[in-house]
Amino acid sequence: MELPGKLLSRRGSVVTIELNDPDSLYQLDKVQDSVITLSIHDGRSVSPKQRNFAFALIGDIAKAEIGGKWAGEPELIKRAFYFAMDVFYGIEGFSLSNGRGNMSDANTFINMLLEFCLQHNVALSRHPLDALDDPAVARYEYACLMNKRCVICGLKADHHHITGSKVGIGNDRTKINHKGRRLIALCREHHDLFHHEEKERMAEYHLQGVPVNEEIARVYNLNYW
Numbered sequence: 001m002e003l004p005g006k007l008l009s010r011r012g013s014v015v016t017i018e019l020n021d022p023d024s025l026y027q028l029d030k031v032q033d034s035v036i037t038l039s040i041h042d043g044r045s046v047s048p049k050q051r052n053f054a055f056a057l058i059g060d061i062a063k064a065e066i067g068g069k070w071a072g073e074p075e076l077i078k079r080a081f082y083f084a085m086d087v088f089y090g091i092e093g094f095s096l097s098n099g100r101g102n103m104s105d106a107n108t109f110i111n112m113l114l115e116f117c118l119q120h121n122v123a124l125s126r127h128p129l130d131a132l133d134d135p136a137v138a139r140y141e142y143a144c145l146m147n148k149r150c151v152i153c154g155l156k157a158d159h160h161h162i163t164g165s166k167v168g169i170g171n172d173r174t175k176i177n178h179k180g181r182r183l184i185a186l187c188r189e190h191h192d193l194f195h196h197e198e199k200e201r202m203a204e205y206h207l208q209g210v211p212v213n214e215e216i217a218r219v220y221n222l223n224y225w
Contacts, residue, residue, distance in 0.1 A: 003021075004020045004021075005019040005020055006020070043102065044104075045101070045102065046096050046097070046098060046101040046102065046103060046106045047133070049133070050096070050103065050107070050110060050133065051106070052131075053110060053128075053131035053132070054096055054106065054110050054113065055074075056124075056131075057110065057113040057117065057124070058074050058077050058081070059074055059125065060122050060123065060124050060125050061077050061116065061117065061122055062077055063123075066120050066122070081112065081113060081116075082095075084112065085105070085108070085109060085112070088112075089108055089112075094109065096109070103133070107133060107135060107139075110132070110136060111136055111139045111140065111143065114128060114140055114143060115143045115147075118143055118144065118147040118149050118154075119147055124154060128140055129151070129152070129205040129206070129207075134206050137205075137207065137208075138208060138210070141184060141185075141207060141208070141209070141210050142210050144184075144185040145159065145183060145184070145216055145219070146216070148185060148219070149185060150186050150190055151184050151185050151186065151205075151207065152186065152190045152201075153189075155187040155189075156187060157185040157186050157187045157190075157191075158185070158186070158191070158220075159184070159185060159216075159220050160183060160184050160185070160186045160191050161181060161182070161183060162182050162183065162184060162198060162202070162209040163198055164182065165182040165209070175223065176223060177223055177224065177225055178212045178217055178223055178224055179224050179225065180211050180212060181211070181212050182208070182209030182210060182211050183212060183216065183220075184207060212224065
């Protein structure tokens with residue numbers, strides 16, 4: 001059963017929706033004790049910035065020729081990742097066109113490309129933090145942490161505790177609980193920079209830091225309970 005409507009507000013986990021057809025409300029009486037899934041359709045068209053960045057990433061992957069020269073064709077790479085959108089995210093007929101695509105799916109596609117680049121050390125022609133929309137930055141931060149790549153420059157990195165999550169002087173890092181502490185991945189150069197200009201650089205790149213979960217704790221051998 002699908003009941004189209006308009007999102008009016010969200011307060012915490014409480015969502016208020018106005019149905020397009022009020023007469024269909026009676027159908028809710030049948031499912032009062034059932035689990036309801038909220039399906040959201042993003043009506044925003046793919047932005048030129050998203051489209052240009054996605055094709056730049058595809059070009060970067062092609063230049064890397066991962067898997068051999070046969071994998072260096074941008075069109076083949078595009079088709080492979082379009083197919084992956086269906087397989088891994090259930091998004092059939094994905095497109096970056098204005099008529100068929102939307103911003104949310106485009107962000108998912110871009111992040112999938114970025115995660116592939118991080119995993120395979122693909123040199124990027126464009127700086128991700130200059131090209132990503134704000135909602136996509138958080139996932140990129142997470143991918144950089146998981147792949148130990150600097151969120152600023154892409155070089156090999158270690159974790160950095162941001163303000164509010166730092167380990168105080170006198171505390172043993174091997175004994176404290178890292179659950180919920182917020183980290184970002186930084187190379188040595190940017191790690192040193194952030195010790196002096198963290199607030200300014202966090203604001204410049206729209207970074208929030210990533211709260212430590214079990215996966216991150218395992219990657220960096222951190223205590224988590």
